[in-house]
Amino acid sequence: MSEKHPVVAITGSSGAGTTTVKNAFEHIFFREHIKPLVVEGDSFHRFDRAEMKVAMTKAEAEGDHFFSHFGPEANHFDLIGETFKTYGDDGKCKRRYYIHSDEEAIEHNERLGGTSYTAGQFTPWQEIDEETDLLFYEGLHGGAADDQTDVSSFVDLLVGVVPIVNLEWIQKIFRDNSQRGYSAETIVDTILRRMPDYMNYITPQFSRTDINFQRVPTVDTSNPFIARDIPTPDESFVVIRFKDLKKFDVDFIYLLNMIPDSFMSRRNTIVVPGGKMGYAMELIFAPIVHRMIENSRNG
Numbered sequence: 393m394s395e396k397h398p399v400v401a402i403t404g405s406s407g408a409g410t411t412t413v414k415n416a417f418e419h420i421f422f423r424e425h426i427k428p429l430v431v432e433g434d435s436f437h438r439f440d441r442a443e444m445k446v447a448m449t450k451a452e453a454e455g456d457h458f459f460s461h462f463g464p465e466a467n468h469f470d471l472i473g474e475t476f477k478t479y480g481d482d483g484k485c486k487r488r489y490y491i492h493s494d495e496e497a498i499e500h501n502e503r504l505g506g507t508s509y510t511a512g513q514f515t516p517w518q519e520i521d522e523e524t525d526l527l528f529y530e531g532l533h534g535g536a537a538d539d540q541t542d543v544s545s546f547v548d549l550l551v552g553v554v555p556i557v558n559l560e561w562i563q564k565i566f567r568d569n570s571q572r573g574y575s576a577e578t579i580v581d582t583i584l585r586r587m588p589d590y591m592n593y594i595t596p597q598f599s600r601t602d603i604n605f606q607r608v609p610t611v612d613t614s615n616p617f618i619a620r621d622i623p624t625p626d627e628s629f630v631v632i633r634f635k636d637l638k639k640f641d642v643d644f645i646y647l648l649n650m651i652p653d654s655f656m657s658r659r660n661t662i663v664v665p666g667g668k669m670g671y672a673m674e675l676i677f678a679p680i681v682h683r684m685i686e687n688s689r690n691g
Contacts, residue, residue, distance in 0.1 A: 397483040398526045398684045399476045399546060401534030403433075403601070404553035405462070405560060405594045413553055413605070414530050416673035420681050421528075429524040431475060433531010434490035436468045437461065441512025460582075462532065462589035469541045472533055476546035479527045489515045525685055535597035544600040549680060552601035559609050559623065561616040580617060602639065603676065606631045607666060628666035631657070632676070640680050650675055 400417070404410040421428055439447050444466065451459035459465060479485040491497050493511050500515050501507045509515060535544035535552070544550055555563065561583060568574040568582075598604055607630050609623035634642050637660055647662055648654050651672055654664040664672045 395548075395687050397480050398548040398688055399480055399529070400428075400526055400549045400551070400681075400684075401476070401529040401543075401547045402551045402553065403529075403532065403534030403536075403597050405532060405590060410530050410553045412670055413551060413673060416670050416677060417528060417681075419674055420678050423678075424682060424685065426525045426681070426685055427523070428526055428528040429479070429485070429487070429520060429522075431485075431487055431527060431529045432489060433472075433529060433533060434492070435488045435514065436472050436475075436531070436533070437490060437514075438466050438468055440490075440514055458585055458588045460586040460589045462586045462594055464536075464538045464593065467533060467536075469533060469536050469538055469543060472529075472536070473541045473543045473546055476527065476529070476543065480546055480548075483524065484519070484521050485527070486517045487520050488517045491515065525688065526681075532594065533597070535600040536593055537596070537600070538593070544597070548684065549603075550597075550601045551677075552598040552604040554598050554604060555607040556609070556613075558613040558616040559607060559628075562613060562619045562622055565616065565619075566622050576617065602635050604631075604633045604635075605669065605673070606633070607669070625666035625669060630664050630666055630669045630672065632662050632664065632672065633658075634660045642676075647672070647675060 402410050402413045402417075417428075420426070437444070444461070447466070448459055451457075461467070475485045475487075489496075489500060491500055491509055491511050491513050497509055497511050497513075501509055504515065533543060534547065535550050537543060554560070564583070565576060565579050568579045569576065574582075607625075607628050609628045611623050611627050613619060613623065634640070644656060644662060648656070651662075651664050651668050654662055654668070654672075657663050662672075
């Protein structure tokens with residue numbers, strides 16, 4: 393952890409909704425004139441798209457039916473930890489990008505001077521030595537740990553986004569079907585294959601997070617595999633849990649007054665209407681980030 397060069401990590405499983413948190417931070421960065429170094433979680437996958445297919449086929453042939461993007465065999469947990477530590481030490485680190493789409497490929501090829509990378513590949517690692525105010529990570533493993541690395545130990549603010557599991561599956565099914573064209577059967581197979589890694593490497597992160605945001609629907613999601621639509625924000629509540637109340641000096645009275653229809657469910661937990669999730673995030677994170685930057689600039 394670093395006071396001079398803070399590291400903020402947003403972690404959540406595939407389809408969890410980390411984009412909402414990312415948007416809240418972007419608003420705060422704009423208002424506070426903060427220049428972040430954005431690091432994408434997908435850039436730490438061990439294999440590109442073609443290599444992952446080969447690795448999965450090899451694992452299947454060897455009797456491993458649970459090889460997935462969620463586990464350490466398919467990711468560089470050590471490099472995530474190294475990146476966070478290096479940035480925390482001197483404000484510099486290496487970064488690359490995973491190219492998700494043809495549109496991103498065009499953008500990165502132009503940025504790299506006419507290269508010919510395609511969707512599913514990585515750009516080269518590049519040394520980032522420009523001056524930035526903090527490192528901002530968003531991805532699967534911002535608080536991951538195995539027997540060699542505990543990524544969370546290098547993070548100053550670790551945020552978890554974890555809807556209840558049925559809602560998470562509904563969001564994933566709809567996203568993978570509409571954006572990636574996967575069939576329902578393929579998506580369910582993916583969920584089942586990832587389950588051991590989900591239990592061993594994704595879920596434990598949420599015991600290490602400083603703040604968790606868990607969206608809970610108020611409609612029936614008993615069978616997520618036949619759901620016709622995703623519950624809307626207004627059809628849900630968001631449970632916000634703070635691990636250490638002293639670390640960020642949380643003012644619950646202020647939050648309750650500012651967020652209509654919010655209430656406390658435990659001494660470290662506030663519940664807000666789903667439609668107020670983004671607003672609540674900005675109220676919570678703005679003073680935390682402000683103090684981080686103030687300390688780093690005065691340190």
